[in-house]
Amino acid sequence: MFIVLIRTIILYLIVIASMRLMGKKQIGELEPFELAIAIMVSELASLPMQDTRIPIMHGIIPIITLLALQTIVSLLELKSEKARIFFSGKPSIVIKDGKLNIKELRKERFNLNDLMEELRLQGYYNIEDIHYAILETSGQLSVMPKTELSNVTKADLNIKSQQESLPVTLILDGRINYDNLKIIDKDEQWLNKQLRKNNISSPKNIFIALLDSKGKFYHQSKPQK
Known part of the structure; x- marks a missing residue:
């Protein structure tokens, strides 16, 4: 029982360290290859926890290997546009000038109900009010409303204000x-x-x-x- 406890603590710390080294991203903002690595790391860590017959190094070595692969892929993405497209894909324009891009929606298998939900969550209810809606590689939807419908800022009204700082x-x-x-x-x-x-x-x-x-x-x- 004590051995299982120690193995669990060791693997837990290694997984936490690995996820920290992967960078500060929420699960919903992970790129496809990052999400795949996160799932594989959790699976590799769970096996030695459950079965004490499996040497703990059989879990640690693959986790470290995946972390190294993630680092290499991240460096490749920084250096090469082709590598970035291969591993992470490209953003897709799903709405342009108030019209749906049906071809892109079908390509990304992004149905209208999901699209309307994402628009509502960002405070937009009419498709014709949208200048651009872009489906990012992380799965998030970026929305640019038409200029005449965008929020008025203090700069637009020539109101002078002091820059706020972090608490x-x-x-x-x-x-x-x-x-x-x-x-x-x-x-x-x-x-x-x-x-x-x-x-x-x-x-x-x-x-x-x-x-x-x-x-x-x-x-x-x-x-x-």
């Missing part, structure tokens, strides 16, 4: 993040001053505190026990 977490579950304080060029003394302004006696009483995207100090106290 920065300063306290999390009572612990001060000193690295983030350095990023915003502040110190603990400044943080304590912000806490006193909000009638907070100690950082330990804070569940979360951060500078939001507008530079405003936001905090939420821990629930009372």
Whole structure:
């Protein structure tokens, strides 16, 4: 029993490391060859977990081999357009100027119900409102509405606005993040001053505190026990 536990932990860590090395992509955004490798890695890891008669190296070596293949294919795609098309395919235009491209829909086996669902999820309900709809190699649908139907921006209205920044977490579950304080060029003394302004006696009483995207100090106290 203890051996099975150790083998499972080892294989789990190797699979997690392999998926991290493959890059930061959601399952729905994986290219076809990446999805195939992900499925094969999970299968290779599950066999040594279930059957202790299979040497654990028989699972580790194929996983490392697939990871190496994925790295090689990624490099080939960076260097060669032909390799990129071979492994990942090409995007397909399924709507152009408000008209369906029936040939491409049939080629990709993408039915109208799925297409309309994807359009609705992105806030579009009429095909004639679409200038371009492109089925990407990851299976995601990119939509470009007609210019007169696109959203108005502040730039269109000549409204001047300040660029917002990423929120920065300063306290999390009572612990001060000193690295983030350095990023915003502040110190603990400044943080304590912000806490006193909000009638907070100690950082330990804070569940979360951060500078939001507008530079405003936001905090939420821990629930009372």
